[in-house]
Amino acid sequence: MKTFAICLILPICSTMARADESFDPEPVVALFELVAENTDDPQAARECLSVLAEKVQTRELAGESLVTLRKRLQPALAKIVTDQKHALFLDAALLSAAWKDDKALVTVRGILGSIKYDDAQRLKALQALVAAGDKSLDQKVAEMLADAKHNSADFRAGALTALGRSDSPQVAETVLAAYPKLEPDLQPKAIELLTQRPLWAKTLLAAIGRNELPTTVLNATQVARLQASRDEELVKLVKSKWGTVRTERNPNREKVIAELRDHIRRTPGDPFRGEQVFKTLCAQCHKIYGEGHEVGPDLTGNGRSSFDQLLSNVFDPNLVIGGVYQLYTVIDGDGRSISGLLVEDNDQRIVLKLQGGKTETVPRENVEEVIISQLSMMPEDVEKQFKPQQIADLFAFLTLDKHPRDPTAKQLPGVREPKPSAAGR
Numbered sequence: 001m002k003t004f005a006i007c008l009i010l011p012i013c014s015t016m017a018r019a020d021e022s023f024d025p026e027p028v029v030a031l032f033e034l035v036a037e038n039t040d041d042p043q044a045a046r047e048c049l050s051v052l053a054e055k056v057q058t059r060e061l062a063g064e065s066l067v068t069l070r071k072r073l074q075p076a077l078a079k080i081v082t083d084q085k086h087a088l089f090l091d092a093a094l095l096s097a098a099w100k101d102d103k104a105l106v107t108v109r110g111i112l113g114s115i116k117y118d119d120a121q122r123l124k125a126l127q128a129l130v131a132a133g134d135k136s137l138d139q140k141v142a143e144m145l146a147d148a149k150h151n152s153a154d155f156r157a158g159a160l161t162a163l164g165r166s167d168s169p170q171v172a173e174t175v176l177a178a179y180p181k182l183e184p185d186l187q188p189k190a191i192e193l194l195t196q197r198p199l200w201a202k203t204l205l206a207a208i209g210r211n212e213l214p215t216t217v218l219n220a221t222q223v224a225r226l227q228a229s230r231d232e233e234l235v236k237l238v239k240s241k242w243g244t245v246r247t248e249r250n251p252n253r254e255k256v257i258a259e260l261r262d263h264i265r266r267t268p269g270d271p272f273r274g275e276q277v278f279k280t281l282c283a284q285c286h287k288i289y290g291e292g293h294e295v296g297p298d299l300t301g302n303g304r305s306s307f308d309q310l311l312s313n314v315f316d317p318n319l320v321i322g323g324v325y326q327l328y329t330v331i332d333g334d335g336r337s338i339s340g341l342l343v344e345d346n347d348q349r350i351v352l353k354l355q356g357g358k359t360e361t362v363p364r365e366n367v368e369e370v371i372i373s374q375l376s377m378m379p380e381d382v383e384k385q386f387k388p389q390q391i392a393d394l395f396a397f398l399t400l401d402k403h404p405r406d407p408t409a410k411q412l413p414g415v416r417e418p419k420p421s422a423a424g425r
């Protein structure tokens with residue numbers, strides 16, 4: 001039943017993205033009523049409501065299609081939302097809140113703030129409230145980001161991702177206020193979020209201009225994306241601070257690699273500290289030994305066959321870019337700029353995989369511009385994100401063929417220069 005329901009509802013929902021005034025909601029309503037009758041196994045009905053909620057949040061389901069479906073389906077959902085013991089209570093509340101039902105909004109605000117619900121459920125509540133443009137969120141999000149005791153790092157990371165769909169001007173001030181207290185691996189997520197909308201980016205650049213944050217919080221890829229903005233004021237601010245940013249590979253990277261090779265060979269590193277460095281930045285897009293996010297290649301078995309290959313992959317990522325790792329930037333009708341790897345591109349939508357492994361869907365009718373970069377998603381000047389000792393520690397970790405806890409771990413070929421032989425002295 002579950003597979004049957006999903007196979008039916010996905011193509012039905014795809015037709016809604018065109019917001020056709022002649023849209024007939026009856027197939028969706030009939031499907032939901034069919035699967036909702038199976039109270040012994042409510043999973044298919046949950047999947048139906050979840051798909052619809054996602055379509056509302058991404059705005060694939062909008063316009064007259066949304067109005068028509070809501071009018072037809074909301075009476076059934078309203079009954080469910082009043083019964084917290086109902087198997088479909090949470091999913092019905094989330095969908096109803098996403099399309100701005102007042103009673104459901106109150107319910108979902110309670111879910112977001114309740115410790116009775118797990119992180120995944122609370123994040124879904126946050127996503128629904130963001131989609132509804134709930135004005136109460138600014139203060140609530142500020143409290144959650146600042147409260148690490150009652151909100152896990154994973155939850156706050158998810159919250160930063162969810163805020164990308166918000167258009168609240170207060171997001172930048174909220175995130176910047178929390179930034180100093182965020183864990184090191186959450187801070188890059190916060191900066192990435194603030195580069196997505198011109199208004200937020202201006203607030204971020206103002207903080208950098210006041211020396212509240214170093215210029216290095218922005219990597220070259222993010223600076224280039226801001227420089228490509230349609231907002232003339234933002235472009236001027238970027239150029240005044242960074243000048244003109246390259247849009248193709250820097251040929252001087254070979255010199256940088258030579259300097260870093262010498263530094264790593266001269267500087268002893270701690271592989272366990274290096275693992276923490278990896279988790280702070282690299283794990284946003286890479287996995288190793290099962291940890292991290294698989295946006296780029298899994299480094300457990302890729303890109304580390306030798307020291308020189310590893311140096312090139314880390315510090316000259318634009319030397320060779322595989323087609324599947326080419327950076328796409330989508331600018332939508334709200335001025336939001338989203339960058340990631342292309343997952344799907346068709347008449348209905350564009351789907352990108354972002355840092356952190358999450359996907360973002362933009363309805364085709366809301367796409368203003370698509371920019372295909374000649375640069376990798378991985379920033380070219382990644383060394384600027386680290387202190388010298390952190391680079392040595394990171395490579396002490398990456399140049400081992402196994403996790404440092406494994407007593408059989410060996411260093412990759414070429415890391416240390418061979419000692420001169422007695423005959424050559």
